[in-house]
Every structure is written in C-alpha cells, then in structure tokens.
Amino acid sequence: MTTPFGQSLLGKAVLITGGFQGLGLEIARHAKANGASRIVLAGRDKGKAERARAEIAGAELVFGELSDPKVPARLMAEALAGGPLDGLVNAAGITDRASFLDGTPALWDKLFAVNARAPFLLMSGLITHLRARGAPGSIVNIQSMNAHCGAADLAIYSASKGALQTLTRNAANAHVADRIRVNGINMGWAATEGEQQMQARTLGKGESWAETAGAVRPLGRLLEASEVARLAIYLLSDLSGLQTGTSTDLEQWVVGAPP
Template sequence: MTAPFGQSLLGKAVLITGGFQGVGLEIARHAQANGASRIVLAGRDAGKGERALAEIPGAELVFGELGDPETPARLMEQALANGPLDGLVNAAGLTDRATFLDGTAAIWDKLFAVNARAPFLLMSAMIAHLRERKAPGSIVNIQSMNAHCGTPELAIYSASKGALATLTRNAANAHIADRIRVNGINMGWAATDGERDMQARILGKGEDWAQQVADQLPLGRLLEANEVARLTVYLLSDLSGLQTGTSIDLEQWVVGAPR
C-alpha cells in the first residue's frame, strides 16, 4: 500500500538543489508537509540559507557554487554523511538571456555548467548511491518549456534545458531495472524570485510586469511555484508508481497546437 497523499513522502530523505529560495524552497515546504523524514537544501547564499532553515525546521544546509565542476560531488558527499537519500530534486538553474547574435562562449559555458553539467553529476552520484544500497529512488529535474524551442533571447538557456530533458530520459532508460525513476517537469512562465529580478530590474519591465503578462494568458495568471511543488512531490513519491522517463509540460499551451 502507498501512503495517502498528505504523507506520500513518509520516511523519505530528499536533497533539493536551489533549495534556499523560489521553486526549490517551495518544493521543500511541500516535501516536509508530506512527511519527508529528512530534507537537505543546497544553495550558495548563507543569508538565504538561514532564512530557508527558519521556514523548514530541521532541514540540513549544504553550500556550493554549482558552476564549479567539483561542487556536485562534494554536496552529495556532505548530504550522505548524515544518512542515505531516497530522492533528488535538481531545481537550481540560471536563466541568463542570450540570442544567436549576442550569445558568447562564456555565457554558453556558464549556463550549461549549472543547468546541465551539475544535474548530470548530481544524478550520477545519486544513482551510484542507490545502486550501492540496492535501493529504489526517484529523481526529479526541474526543466523548462523552452526546451521545446524557446524564444530568441533564450537560445542558450533553451539548449541547456533541452540537454537536461535528454539526460532525464537517458537516465530513466539506463536505470529502470535498478528501480531508479527519473522524471522532469517542463516549467512554464512563473513569477519566481529570480524571474522577478530578471524582468523588473535587469530587463527594466517594471514591478507590474507579471500582471501585464498574466492578462495575456488563457487563465489570467502565471504558473505558481506551489503547482510545481505538488507535482514534484507526486513524482518523488510512490504514488507515481512506475512512471519514469517523462517530461511533463506544466504550462497553459499545448506543444504543437497553433498559438
């Protein structure tokens, strides 16, 4: 029998990257509310880490810059020092803008390091850990609808998320017999902390940018972080059964339909 949804992660230990803010922190809230016995949050800002700890009592914090190729293995080693893990959520990511006309090798390397290489290395370490224990587990990658194509200014970002979507399917196929499930969520447009800063400050679209965008959408609102969190908890839990290798579109338009 599986646990009821309110306790669907009962007894499970989960590592969440990008866990100090935004979608990652919201996933941590929902994981704790659904019975997770241990939550490890990974991030890089000490101040944000302390604030996250205040919201997720009992959580463990691990610090590191995912752009550093040595960081993923170190974060996993630190997380495992206090006990085994059952789940991994790759929620950290960068959304720097770059087109084919202004993109550079430096931006490419920066985005791929955090959005593709770091999740690959974390998945690799998690899979090795679960195989050594001969234990089942679940990995959820927070991807993007832009992986299907993306807008011109998100050319490199879209490519990095497309790479992550392929890694999701590859890992799921390679390790299904190990009872390790790997799924992804293609997030649509959400007013996360990072996106608010990008739109309002960096792109100069003003503090009311979210409402202006929402007014043009079918449901009159942007995607909410709690919707991503609920789906993540479902995919982490046994409620999702044998589901693996899927990338779920979480957006207000259907790929392939006219817009």
C-alpha cells in the same frame, strides 16, 4: 499548508538544489508537509539559507556554487554523510538571456555548467549511492518549456534545458531495472524570485510585470510555484508508481497546437 498527497514522502530523505529560495524552497515546504523524514537543501547564499532553515524545521544545509565542476560531487557527499538519500530534485538553474546574435562562449559554458552539467553530476552521485544500497529512488529535474524551442533571446538557455531533458530520459532508461525513476517537469512561465529579478530589474519591466504578463494568458495569470511543487512531490513519491522517463509540460499552451 494543505496538500493533496497526505504523507506521500513519509520516511524518505531528499536533496533539493536551489533550496534556499524560490521554487526549490517551495518544493521543500511541500516535502515537509508530505512527511519527508529528512530534507537537505543546497544553495550558495548564507543569508537565504538561514531563513530557509528557520522555515523548514530540521532541514540540513550544504553550500556550493554549482558552476564549479567539483561542487556537485562534494554536495552529494556532504548530504550522504548525514544519512542515506531516497530522492533528488534538481531545482537550481540560471536563466541568463542570449541569442544567436549576442551569445558568447563564456555564457554558453556558464549556462550549461549549472543547468546541465551540475544536474548530471548530482544524478550520477545519487544513482551510484542507490545502486550500492540496492535501494529504489526518484529524481525530479526542473526543466523548461523552452526546451521545445525557446524564445530568440533564450537560445543558449533553451539548449541547456533541452540537454537536461535528454539526460532525464537517458538516466530513466539506463536505471529502470535498478528501480530508480527519473522524471522532469517542463516548467512554464512563473513569477519565481529569480524571474522577478530578471523581469522587473534586469530587463526593466517594473515590479508589476507578472500581472501584466499574466493578464494576456489563457487563465489570466502565470504559473504558480506551488503548482510545480505539487507535481514534483507526486513524481518523487510512490504515488507516481512506475512512471519514469517522462517530461511533463506544465504551461497554458499545448506544444504543437495551432496558435
């Protein structure tokens, strides 16, 4: 894999949630290519886990369902049992649709559990670990452009990502003096594995939905997972310097610009 950052993660150990597939696995590929000394992948599907480990040589695996409030702390403890960590990428997330007309308390709890509570608990675990070591570190949260408002059928999802965006800034502000940097990526529309399942099958748009959707975008395509991964590696690494508390919009439109 070609990468613009060389060995920017040399000697660093990182935990990546959602790491068995899609964007999480793509970030793991780039972390490996950029010299990360230790990569811990978190997920729940054992079949996908073995494929990920076969691809990311030496990767360690931890398993759990992030909707369970006890799991994030356990995953962090298991990751730390293998050695210290320097970074965390909260890439796991769910995108179930719901509007103000059909949203339910159960779906609210489900989306906020995975998209906001789990990242909060994982960040808490890493921050506690880094402070105990007196070591610097970096956290990258995969957020969403929907945090700015979101489509009508993404009301609850958008709120959960908005919460994560605020947690990103709060953690950055609280721990800048600890040399712990926390940044987010407001990810735009990309044909990840999860989105393929949602668009092609759940919403019934067919296997070629990405080409159709991309054709009307300014650049004639959707965002690519590799583009998100490269930005994540930059934010994880020392190349991003003292950058903290930022949420970078990664999409083909500018928030606030006239339509």
